[in-house]
Amino acid sequence: MIAKRVVGSVIAACLVFSLASTNSAAASKIVAGKSCKTHKQKAIFQGLIFTCIKSGKKFVWNKGVPTAVPTVEPVVAPSPTASPANVEAPAPTQIPVALWQETQFRILAQFKALKPTSIQELDFVLSPNADKVLAKKLQESYQEPITYLSNLYVNPAKVTFLVMNEKDEDWWLERFKELTPSQKPDWWGSHCGPSSRSHCGYGSSPNPDGTFHFGQLLGSEIVWRDRDYAIAYHESIHVYQLGLMGNRMDKLPVWFAEGQACYLGYTFSHRYIDSRQQRQSEIGRLKDFPNVEKFNDKEWFEWLQKIDSDREYTFNNQLGYSAGELILESLYNVNDYKKVHEWMVSIKNGSDYKTAFKSTFGQDYDSWMRDTVAPYLNSQI
Known part of the structure; x- marks a missing residue:
């Protein structure tokens, strides 16, 4: 999270989606845009999985997505269920990959093919009580995506990271005042509950000169797990955002910052936690809102307008994560990642x-x- 917000990413149970859940009957009749009967019905035709989606008041087939898993960052299929004796077990099927995940894989492959001319500097400052082993893992977790993102932008200023544990409030407060003297240090105990098992962080609002810092609390009893990589990867996207946008950060759409941190964060942390699993936690959070599963396109648009215009509503309901991630998916699915960066640059340079x-x-x-x-x-909810 950024601007004094606390990381609270919840990793849901693994989403299992097999070809058995699709309907291959009458597959020869499937054409994108033609009518279908059952909302979210799926069918396979010519190597594509088609989904029945709402379009106005009608149900139609979407454009379909490939059934094969791409070779970049492959997803491992689940082990086949044990079969009774003398019964031949069915051959395991490949897990379909949605378009959004294919796009993530493509973006990651493009980043890996590039070599940045310079890399963003990250200055990690450890408190007296900080665990050096955990701090090293944290720094490595940030540096990997930051190195890739250095192909897009490198902040000329060094970014300072304060790493501490639950015993270091006084140390943190002194450092905070040094780095951001004009800002109110209201994160500790308010947006982050300090305990021996806490892993939470923030990015400060940019100073007038565009500089900022990050803080990361690593509790003294933390055992580093895969979810900790996911948190760090999410936060690393905020480093890129704050460095690029500076004091124009609040001119981005209100849903954008957390939505992009989720989308690109999942892209990079996929090798630790399947990005579908991380995404599903956000979809689950979105479904908590009354009636959203019954929304039609018009109702979704009206709700999106509220998310877009009411900063307090979006922030208080954490809709930057859930709705924002899906909004960014729809943008990246059909636009090169450099175009999204170009949009941000245009906002930075003064455009609304x-x-x-x-x-x-x-x-x-x-x-x-x-x-x-x-x-x-x-179509996704």
Whole structure:
């Protein structure tokens, strides 16, 4: 999280999705855009999995996604269920990969093929009580995605990281005042509950000169697990965002910062935790809202307008994570990641986000929300 917000990413149980859940009957009749009967029904045709989605008041087949798992960052299929004696076990099937995950794999492959001319400097400052082994894991976790993202932007200023445990409030407070003298140090005990098992962090708001720092609390009894990598990878995206945007950070759409940190964070942390598993936790959180599973496209658009315009509502309900992640999916699915970066740069340089969207993507922002994002969220929930 950024700007004094606490990391609270919950990793859900693994989402298992097999070809057995699809319907291959009448597959020869499936054409994208033609009518179908049952919402979210799936069918296989010519190597693609088609999903029945809402379009206005009708149900139609979407464009379909490949059934094969891409070779980049492969997803491991579950072990086949044990079969009774003398009964031949069915051959394990490949797990279908949704378009959003294929896009993530492609983005990661593109980053891996690049070599940045310079790499963002991260200055880790450890408290007297900080665990040096955990701090090293933390630094390595941040550095991997930051190295890739250095192909997009390198902040000329060094980024300072304060690493401490639950006993270091006084040390943290002194460092905070040194690094961000004009900001209120209200994170400790408010946005982060310090305990021996806490792993939480924040990114400060940018100073007038564009500098900022991060804080990371690693409790004295933490045993580093895969979810800790996921937290660090999420936060590393905020390092890129804050370095690029500086004091224009709050000019991004209110859902953008956490949505991008989730989407790209899952991309990088996939080798520790399947990105579908991480994404499903956000979809589960979104489904907690009353009636969203019954929304039609129009209702989704109206709700998205509220998310887009009401900062307090979006923040208090953590919709930057759940809705924001899906909004970013719909954008990355059809646009190169460099285009999204270009949109951010345009906002940084003084444009409001709707004007910048039009100049970057050649499409009216509100029309995009109505015609692309609302139907996409409707098809995913």
